[in-house]
Structure formats: structure tokens, C-alpha cells
Amino acid sequence: MKKSIVFILSILALNMSMAQNNFKISLAEWSLHRRIQSGKMTNIDFPRVSREEFGIGAIVYVSILFDRKDAVSDKVYLQKLKTECEKYNVKSNLIMDDGEGNLGDTCIEKRNIAVQNHRKWINAAQFLGCHSIRVNAAGDGTKEEVQKAVVVGLQQLCDYANKLKINILVENHWGYSSNPDWLVEVAKSVNRKNFGLLPDFGNFDKANRFPAVEKMMPYAKAVSAKSYDFDEQGNETKIDYPKMLNIIQNSGYKAFIGVEFEGNRFSEEEGIKATLKLIKK
Numbered sequence: 001m002k003k004s005i006v007f008i009l010s011i012l013a014l015n016m017s018m019a020q021n022n023f024k025i026s027l028a029e030w031s032l033h034r035r036i037q038s039g040k041m042t043n044i045d046f047p048r049v050s051r052e053e054f055g056i057g058a059i060v061y062v063s064i065l066f067d068r069k070d071a072v073s074d075k076v077y078l079q080k081l082k083t084e085c086e087k088y089n090v091k092s093n094l095i096m097d098d099g100e101g102n103l104g105d106t107c108i109e110k111r112n113i114a115v116q117n118h119r120k121w122i123n124a125a126q127f128l129g130c131h132s133i134r135v136n137a138a139g140d141g142t143k144e145e146v147q148k149a150v151v152v153g154l155q156q157l158c159d160y161a162n163k164l165k166i167n168i169l170v171e172n173h174w175g176y177s178s179n180p181d182w183l184v185e186v187a188k189s190v191n192r193k194n195f196g197l198l199p200d201f202g203n204f205d206k207a208n209r210f211p212a213v214e215k216m217m218p219y220a221k222a223v224s225a226k227s228y229d230f231d232e233q234g235n236e237t238k239i240d241y242p243k244m245l246n247i248i249q250n251s252g253y254k255a256f257i258g259v260e261f262e263g264n265r266f267s268e269e270e271g272i273k274a275t276l277k278l279i280k281k
Helices: 002-020 029-037 043-054 069-073 075-087 108-128 143-162 180-190 209-219 241-250 268-280
Strands: 024-028 058-062 091-096 132-135 167-171 195-198 223-227 256-261
Touching: 024 029, 024 091, 024 268, 029 043, 029 058, 029 256, 029 268, 043 058, 043 075, 043 268, 058 256, 069 075, 069 108, 075 091, 075 108, 091 108, 108 132, 108 143, 132 143, 143 167, 143 180, 167 180, 180 195, 180 209, 195 209, 209 241, 223 241, 223 268, 241 268, 256 268
Parallel strands: 024 058, 024 256, 058 091, 091 132, 132 167, 167 195, 223 256
Antiparallel strands: none
């Protein structure tokens, strides 16, 4: 009982701290992917787990962690998920959408199929009350060829999503998308009000992550606070969190920061709590 009270008080303190810094916190489902993929919990459990175990009232789904491949089009399933969110007072923020084809495919027919495949996730996002879906700016070819193709695919997706008041976001998610200059050019070329970027603290290769995130922030409609490992003082060992959060705050960004733990040395539960504690610190 005492542990529960201490945890609740710590969450309240965290929320007060975040409010002072204009930060709002969400939980990315990928933080719990091992627990879900092992069958210890399901996507339907996600709202309850987020609220009861971590005190987080906003969530980010991952498409490949839905309980069935066809669940995205099952209104009964989606209503059950929505009811769980309402029961635990949890907001569905966005869906990270993977595995539906390359929106930057240089083959028009394949790209059109990918655009069509993503539409069902836009429909689901609108039903659940999300503000966005995150897609990938991927394709085969030179960076110029893929950039040209992905702009067309994203514009088509944005035009469909706009009717449902859903944003289309692209994350730095390896490939050409982990080049911040390439990604910013994509954002400028798409030129749709419901298009934006989702800077991830990780997922950068050669680019220095701090100027890279800084370049992306003017287009950010969501942010992913990636974490991997922590030292004895609770600091992230690969990412300078104070420096990164300072960049976020100085950009004027006031929407959600999604906790996304991806480490192996700590349990998922420990990693999520350590990330929350670090953001507060």
C-alpha cells in the first residue's frame, strides 16, 4: 500500500514538473513489445497497463502489435479498445504504422497499393480519437528518386487523411529518413497542413542527433523520447537528455513526448520508469 502511495505521489510530482515545462507525456507501445509478443499482455491491455502501472494517460500504438492483422478493420475490436481507453481515462494519441508497403516506391503501381494499405490505419486512428498516424518514408532507389516518389505518396495519403482530420507524420526511421536534411526537404515538398515530422531521439546514423532533431522540430507534431540504458545516476548512457529536452523546449513545442524504451539490460517496466524519472530530472 505504501509503495502504491509513493508511486502515485511521484507521478503527480512528475506531471507538475512536465506542466511547468510545457511537456506532456505519452507511452509508446514499443516500450512493451517484449511483453506483448510473449503473450503476457495484449494490445487491448495497453490502456490499463499505461494508466495503472505507469500513471500515463496518453498512448502511442504500434500497428504490428495489434492482436490480429485484421483487427484494424474490425469495428468490434476497435470499439473494445476504445472502451478500455475510456474506462482508464487514457487518450489514444497516434498509431505507428509499419509493414504496409513503401510510400516511396518508385513503381507507381506498388506505391499506390502502399497508399491504399495505409488508409485503413487512418480510419482506425480517426475512430480511436488519435490525432495522427506515423508512416515510413521508405523506398528503393537513389535518395533523389525515393524523395520524389515519397513526396507523391505522402501527398496522396495526406489528402485522404485530411478528410478525417488526421495528420500524417514521418519519423527518422533509418534509411534516407535518418538524414535530417533529406527529411526536412520531404516535409517542405509535401506542403500539406496535416503533414509533420516525428523526431526520435535515436534512429540516427551518421548525423549528429542534436542538430538533427533541432532541424526537424519546426515540423514536429509528435516527439519520441527513445532510451536504451542508464547509469547509476539514472542518466541515459547514449543520449544527453538535458541537452535534448532543452532543444525540444526551445523550439516552442508543446505537444506530447512519447516514452519509448528500447534497451535490453533493464526490464521494460524498469526502463519506462527510468525514462520518466529522467525526464522529470
